[in-house]
Amino acid sequence: MQAVELIRKKRDGGVLDTDEINWLIEQYTQGAVPDYQMAAWLMAVCWRGMDARETRDLTMAMVHSGDELHVRDIVSPVIDKHSTGGVGDKVTLAVAPLAAACGIAVGKMTGRGLGHTGGTVDKLESVQGFRPELTREEFIHILKTEGVVLAGQSADLAPADGKMYALRDVTGTVESIPLIAASIMSKKLAIGCSHLLLDVKFGSGAFMKTVEKARELAQAMVDIGRLAGIHTVAALTSMEQPLGCAVGNALEMMEAIAILRGEGPEDVSELCYHDVAELLVMTGKAQTMDTAEQQVQQAIRSGAGLAKLAAVIAAQGGDARQVEQPHLLPQAPYKVMLTSPHTGYIAAIDAEAIGLASMRLGAGRFRKGEPVDHRTGLVLQAKVGAYRQAGEPLVEVHARSEAEARDLFETLLACYRWSDTPVQPGALIHEVIRP
Incomplete structure (x- = not known):
């Protein structure tokens, strides 16, 4: 096969078979297909799209491009939460430690900023010394000891996605439902969580500008999760205005800390607390949303959520004092x-x-x-x-x-x-x- 043949085929509206997708992703991961050819193929996908089978095959090819953790075989239940990105979206920074404080293990691989949306890794790196790059052994150790891990894209897990993720950001190929779905779900499947909550944004600050497109993306990812045996739920949330008040890395870190103290802006706090309650019900830790919301409020009042954020940051090399005293950020x-x-x-x-x-x-x-x-x-x-x-x-x-x-x-x-x-x-x- 030749990369240019697959570029032309997709450019002209053709459907790639499983072997062609597997070959392209494998060759790109190994460096045999250069960035400029992959960029051309990504643009062709943005233009022509992919059907459900192609999207599934792309996802699995990206999963198989590297190691797989299978964390649900080590800790169960173990959840992951992902947002499709928006302006001022610091939800993961509050939801992950808050869920862990409520007794749910959180194995999270997160990314850097794409286009006008901020990245959770960039926000975490505003804390001095924080290290998102973890080995497989470190990821599992921190998950088992702290109940939550916030890792960046590693070279070992879904490396094809890591390369493509960075390339899409600078080639105008972010806004594609198949590419977004495959990128998100490849990381989730590579980690191997048991439960996954997706926050799919729509509106002026999101990649999906309409609720219809957001629903299409959400359904595609829920379907991929079901086929992979992951209990997957997707919430469609508005990004018609920035989420919360802070936009920028250290500023958003400060706002996430305020949310964990029960002092954050109403809109983003409401979303964070809802997400944790949804996860508690999904995993059977609570029987109803009302009971789950009471557990969330208890974790905030007791300071357990904030303490968990400080603990995971310390476990990954960061200065926990900057969580306890955010003016040090x-x-x-x-x-x-x-x-x-x-x-x-x-x-x-x-x-x-x-x-x-x-x-x-x-x-x-x-x-x-x-x-x-x-x-x-x-x-x-x-x-x-x-x-x-x-x-x-x-x-x-x-x-x-x-x-x-x-x-x-x-x-x-x-x-x-x-x-x-x-x-x-x-x-x-x-x-x-x-x-």
Whole structure:
């Protein structure tokens, strides 16, 4: 076979057979197919799509490109949680330790930022010394001793996805349902959890702009999970505005800590607590959502959730003091407040544009392998539905210089729509898809 033949076949709307997909992924993983050819094939997939069998075959080829952990044979039940990404989405940072504090083992492999959306690994690396790269033995040891592990994409687990994930970010090939489904599920199957909760975003700040596309992606992943024997549930959640108030790595880490203390913004806190309650019911640790929610609130009041985050960060080499004292996290040298130009109600906030503005401050990547500045980002002072008077705080910009912050003001103001009459924010959780 030749890579160019498979590029042409998919470009022209053809369906690749199992052997062709296996060959392409194997050769790319081994370095025999270069990035530029894989980028061309990924673009062809974005354009032409893949059917259900192709998507399943791509997922399994990526799983088999490296080691498989089979953690459910070691700890059971063991859960994983994944979000398709959005602006201000720090949910995993709160859900994973909170679930572990409620008695559910969490084996989590997470990624870096894609496009305008932040990555959980980037946020965790704002903690000094935190090490996301773990060996198989380290992953299992931390899971068994702490009940939760937050690992980055390793070279051993689904290495094909690791290479493709970084390439998609810089080649305009992120927004493809088959590629997203295969990428997410290959990591989950490689770990081998018993239960998986998916948070599939839709709206201006998500890769899936409509609820219909989000539902299509969610159903594809639930189907893959069912075929692999993983109890998979998907929640469709809104990303029409940034989630929470903080956008940027260390800033989002601080907000996750606030959520674990019961002091976070209402919208993101509600989603985190719902996710943990859903996991408790899925795994049989609670019989009803009401009982599960009571367990979650107890873990927050007792401080067990926050203590678990500090413990897993310490186990992975990080400075746990920065969890217990979040003011020790990296801070930008300049904080400049953008004030409201209008008196009225905030009718909408363009989440994608907010994410791109944060990238311009250094909080995200425009090119593959580019470093991020963990200090920078944005803190929204008001969300959709809030009333602001002209001159009141709107966005706090955390930047490397005052000029850099002020250069962003016009861009940020364009993210907002205003209303003279009260505005009611839409529901955050749209629906839940179960097998």
